[in-house]
Amino acid sequence: MLDVRDVSFAYGSTPVLDGVSFGLVPGELCALFGPNGTGKSTLFKCILGHLARRGDVSIAGQDTARLGTSRLARLVAYVPQEHRPPFPYLVREMVLMGRTPHLGGVFGPSRQDEEAAEVAMERIGVADLADRSYTTLSGGQRQLVLLARALAQDTPLLLLDEPTASLDFGNQLLLWQTVRSLTAEGRTALICTHDPNHVVWFCDRALVLGREGRLIEDGPVRAVVRDDLVRTLYGPVSEVVGYGEDTVVRPLARASSSGVDPSSARASAGHALGAE
Numbered sequence: 001m002l003d004v005r006d007v008s009f010a011y012g013s014t015p016v017l018d019g020v021s022f023g024l025v026p027g028e029l030c031a032l033f034g035p036n037g038t039g040k041s042t043l044f045k046c047i048l049g050h051l052a053r054r055g056d057v058s059i060a061g062q063d064t065a066r067l068g069t070s071r072l073a074r075l076v077a078y079v080p081q082e083h084r085p086p087f088p089y090l091v092r093e094m095v096l097m098g099r100t101p102h103l104g105g106v107f108g109p110s111r112q113d114e115e116a117a118e119v120a121m122e123r124i125g126v127a128d129l130a131d132r133s134y135t136t137l138s139g140g141q142r143q144l145v146l147l148a149r150a151l152a153q154d155t156p157l158l159l160l161d162e163p164t165a166s167l168d169f170g171n172q173l174l175l176w177q178t179v180r181s182l183t184a185e186g187r188t189a190l191i192c193t194h195d196p197n198h199v200v201w202f203c204d205r206a207l208v209l210g211r212e213g214r215l216i217e218d219g220p221v222r223a224v225v226r227d228d229l230v231r232t233l234y235g236p237v238s239e240v241v242g243y244g245e246d247t248v249v250r251p252l253a254r255a256s257s258s259g260v261d262p263s264s265a266r267a268s269a270g271h272a273l274g275a276e
């Protein structure tokens with residue numbers, strides 16, 4: 001469904017991605033995780049063609065470099081990390097925008113498009129916000145509306161960049177369950193997340209983007225979310241315990257006074273903040 005081959009990218013002279021390759025099959029729910037600033041959002045933007053990358057990306061067998069915006073938008077929906085629209089659209093209008101690639105000619109949205117937007121809002125649980133202005137919503141409410149818009153877009157591939165970042169605990173679990181049900185219906189999802197427990201609980205497969213912008217892990221979640229990997233990525237702040245369904249990543253200490261110093265933990269994981 002998604003084939004990423006040897007994708008590299010640099011912001012000016014600063015390399016971010018180096019030879020990233022992977023493929024996703026239909027129905028797969030795949031996590032992308034790794035430390036801050038390793039290039040996960042950049043990879044999404046390269047897949048979408050928002051950034052001029054090296055390498056090849058195809059979706060459903062079609063080379064994205066040869067697809068116009070409208071055809072690409074019928075194949076992939078994207079929920080960005082943050083989004084501020086320039087105008088105070090109503091939530092129902094925001095969600096209806098997901099139908100844009102399906103609109104025919106000059107006639108605007110059909111009754112069918114409006115129904116698809118209603119169904120998406122119901123499924124994500126934001127129907128009660130339909131007549132609110134998007135700009136007045138909380139961060140978590142906006143994330144849910146963007147997911148409803150992606151659902152209304154009705155694409156076989158979903159790219160979700162930290163979709164649970166602003167959600168309360170219940171909504172985080174509901175979002176993951178919703179995405180699982182979408183992949184069970186045959187859609188494919190690549191989701192960037194920072195919570196390794198969410199990866200273990202909900203995903204089939206995990207990709208890990210390490211420093212140097214290379215994929216350092218790609219496999220079934222329980223083979224990837226290992227104690228040694230978590231310590232390499234994040235330093236000596238957590239441990240992986242339990243097996244199979246009961247695997248949990250938990251903190252080694254509950255307060256820095258009990259032995260873990262944030263600066264030295266980051267340094268030992270090789271990612272002092274601001275020292276790229």
Ligand SMILES: Nc1ncnc2c1ncn2[C@@H]1O[C@H](COP(=O)(O)OP(=O)(O)OP(=O)(O)O)[C@@H](O)[C@H]1O
Nearest residue numbers: 011016034035036037038039040041042043081276
């Ligand atoms: N427009 C830009 N111009 C220059 N550098 C950028 C730009 N956008 C991102 N970067 C840099 O590229 C690197 C990768 O950024 P990116 O946002 O892709 O990381 P990320 O893995 O998604 O991070 P996070 O987990 O914190 O969201 C970072 O060092 C970042 O500072």
